[in-house]
Amino acid sequence: MTRLKGKQKEEREENIQLAIKHYRKCKTDFSIRLSAETHGIPYSTLRDRLAGAQNHRESHRHQKLLAEQEEKSIVRWILKMDNWGFPPRLAVVKEIAAHLVSRRASGRKLGVHWMQRFLERNTEVATKLAVRLERQRAYADNPAIIKDYFKKLLHVIRQYKIIHDDEYNMDEKGFMMGAANRCKFVDLGYSY
Structure with missing residues (x-):
């Protein structure tokens, strides 16, 4: 069986809890198998849970080097x-x-795979690759340039009496319907 990711583990645990409720609601001779099939979990898993087995997280809680509150503090940080x-x-x-x-x-030391398991347990954080900020984008992050842009935009909106229903958002490529080729354009070009 393949290793489940954080969200998949949560969904599987929810399905197991629903199957347990289903079983307790309709106790018949074949209800364990019926409940397991209804909720898409293995019969043996449901049988073991009903017999008192714990989920993986609970059964290995005593082996964790960090307390749950310590991990949550790291996540908040x-x-x-x-x-x-x-x-x-x-x-x-x-x-x-x-x-x-x-x-x-x-x-005691953290294991080789501690970070991977930490991320699986705490699905609100994830890894991302850092990308370099292009020079022109860094220059554009100038409050004076941004203020000037919105001043000019407001002037154009007032001059041509543009209403909010006629406003559209575009990225730096513009609004070219059906044209995906690169093209040159004329810009005011700020000197930085």
């Missing part, structure tokens, strides 16, 4: 740093976790 525009590198996140572990459990 990651989200805060991302909101501030400084998303942390994977190595920094792992260093923070390793520091927390070293303070509490001497001699």
Whole structure:
């Protein structure tokens, strides 16, 4: 069986809980098999859960080096740093976790796959590749240029009496219906 990702694990656990409720609602001779088939989970999984087996997360909770609250704190820090525009590198996140572990459990270290499992457990964060900001985009992030642009836009809207229903959004390629080729255009060209 292939390894399930974070969202898939959550969905599978929801299906198991629904199957348990279904079984408890209609206790008949074949209701375990019926409940399992109805909710798309293996018969043996439902049978074991009804006999008292725990899900993988619960059964291995005592083996985790970080407490759940510590992991949630790391997630909150990651989200805060991302909101501030400084998303942390994977190595920094792992260093923070390793520091927390070293303070509490001497001699214990994070495993090779800790980061991958951390991301599977905490689906609100994910890895992304950083891309370089093009020079022209960096120049355009100038408050004076942005203010000037909106001043000119407001002037054009008032001059031609454009109503909101006739406003459309475009990217830097413009609004070229059916034309995908590159073309030259005339621009005011700010000197930076």
